[in-house]
Amino acid sequence: MDQAPPLSIPMRFFATAPLFMGLAGGVLVGWSADLFVSPLVAKTVALVHLAVLGWISMTMMGAQYQMIPVLVGRPVPWPHLSPWVHALLVLGVLGLFLGVWGELVWLWVAMPCLFLAVGMFVVQIAGALWRAPSRHPTVWAMGISTLALLATLTLGLLFLGEYLWGFLPMDRFVWVGLHMTWGLLGWVSVLIVGVSFQVLPMFYMMPAFPEKYGLRILWGFVLTLLLIPLALLSLPEIPQMLWLSGLPGVWAMGIYGWQIQRLMRARRRKIKDATLRFWKLGFSCAILAVVLLLVWPVQFEEEWRFVFGILFLLGWITSIILGMLYKIVPFLVWFHRFSRLAGLAQIPMMDDLISKRVANGHFYLHGWTIYFMCGTLLTDWRWLGIPAGVCLASSAGVLVYTLWFALKQHPPEVSHP
Numbered sequence: 001m002d003q004a005p006p007l008s009i010p011m012r013f014f015a016t017a018p019l020f021m022g023l024a025g026g027v028l029v030g031w032s033a034d035l036f037v038s039p040l041v042a043k044t045v046a047l048v049h050l051a052v053l054g055w056i057s058m059t060m061m062g063a064q065y066q067m068i069p070v071l072v073g074r075p076v077p078w079p080h081l082s083p084w085v086h087a088l089l090v091l092g093v094l095g096l097f098l099g100v101w102g103e104l105v106w107l108w109v110a111m112p113c114l115f116l117a118v119g120m121f122v123v124q125i126a127g128a129l130w131r132a133p134s135r136h137p138t139v140w141a142m143g144i145s146t147l148a149l150l151a152t153l154t155l156g157l158l159f160l161g162e163y164l165w166g167f168l169p170m171d172r173f174v175w176v177g178l179h180m181t182w183g184l185l186g187w188v189s190v191l192i193v194g195v196s197f198q199v200l201p202m203f204y205m206m207p208a209f210p211e212k213y214g215l216r217i218l219w220g221f222v223l224t225l226l227l228i229p230l231a232l233l234s235l236p237e238i239p240q241m242l243w244l245s246g247l248p249g250v251w252a253m254g255i256y257g258w259q260i261q262r263l264m265r266a267r268r269r270k271i272k273d274a275t276l277r278f279w280k281l282g283f284s285c286a287i288l289a290v291v292l293l294l295v296w297p298v299q300f301e302e303e304w305r306f307v308f309g310i311l312f313l314l315g316w317i318t319s320i321i322l323g324m325l326y327k328i329v330p331f332l333v334w335f336h337r338f339s340r341l342a343g344l345a346q347i348p349m350m351d352d353l354i355s356k357r358v359a360n361g362h363f364y365l366h367g368w369t370i371y372f373m374c375g376t377l378l379t380d381w382r383w384l385g386i387p388a389g390v391c392l393a394s395s396a397g398v399l400v401y402t403l404w405f406a407l408k409q410h411p412p413e414v415s416h417p
Contacts, residue, residue, distance in 0.1 A: 006336075023054070046096070046097050066332060099160075196260070200260065281366075282320040286311075366395055372387045
């Protein structure tokens with residue numbers, strides 16, 4: 001822990017990410033009737049990247065700066081680059097959103113900013129992982145997710161170039177499939193699953209995650225990350241091949257869910273709080289998303305593609321991120337501001353740095369967001385996108401309040417003889 005970065009490094013990412021979530025909620029309120037026509041409609045693409053880059057990736061990158069020293073045993077090198085990564089990522093996400101929405105000139109801002117932001121981040125993370133003293137499954141998961149992020153960035157910049165200049169005739173179904181696979185499964189899911197091998201036992205006093213199962217899970221993900229590109233590039237007209245190539249990843253998620261449920265039942269601290277409810281909601285949505293993937297080759301109407309996206313991004317990924325933030329934020333504030341005063345003055349417990357009432361309310365608010373989003377897609381009531389957007393924007397506001405509540409706590413003055 002003596003290698004942890006300054007509090008300002010992860011917090012700048014955590015404080016900015018909810019703003020993009022709130023902006024996504026505002027877009028839903030204003031344009032929900034235009035967003036669910038096709039996954040490749042410009043406004044839909046802009047909204048998805050606002051959520052995936054501005055909210056999800058922003059939070060995960062900030063968390064990695066803090067977690068790598070703890071879980072890997074090495075500090076993230078060149079910390080002076082981290083504020084630049086944050087600033088460039090903010091500009092890149094805003095530029096991408098505005099450019100795809102219709103103002104093409106902003107794409108000229110987005111391309112270099114995203115390239116530099118993600119490039120510097122990958123170099124920092126790779127430098128820490130390369131010098132890791134051990135190679136437990138979490139280290140391998142971080143390495144796999146970093147490679148997937150780099151591949152996702154490369155394809156994304158290729159799409160932007162093609163969008164601006166039209167220089168590359170491409171089968172959008174194939175290349176968007178690759179982009180989604182490496183981004184959602186490789187970058188986001190592998191990182192969350194790999195980090196949970198360590199943080200769930202730490203947060204909830206669970207038995208250690210078995211290393212042999214962790215490695216098997218990662219092998220399942222890697223096989224799917226390799227097989228899906230082969231299926232898309234060689235046999236895109238045969239959906240059954242795509243289905244078969246996804247089975248190792250489904251098998252890995254099955255083992256992961258089975259092990260997590262077993263370990264949760266064996267935890268020594270049986271208290272149920274909002275963070276645990278977020279995790280369980282995330283697991284439930286992940287199961288439903290996997291079921292939708294399994295029936296894809298049989299019957300997969302357009303609206304079910306959107307339902308899969310909502311269950312995956314909002315139900316699985318966002319639920320887990322919210323559950324982790326309600327643990328990570330109070331821990332960071334306590335560690336940086338109060339840990340050195342332990343035994344010298346009266347200091348708060350970590351649980352005192354967040355409002356349990358607000359956290360529980362946030363869980364139900366998030367559940368209503370998922371409900372309204374799915375209702376918008378599965379019925380003809382497109383107006384449900386308005387309450388969904390209001391709930392999403394409100395969720396962002398609650399998260400900002402939680403950050404403010406924790407950060408306003410300052411250590412007491414201690415008189416030294």
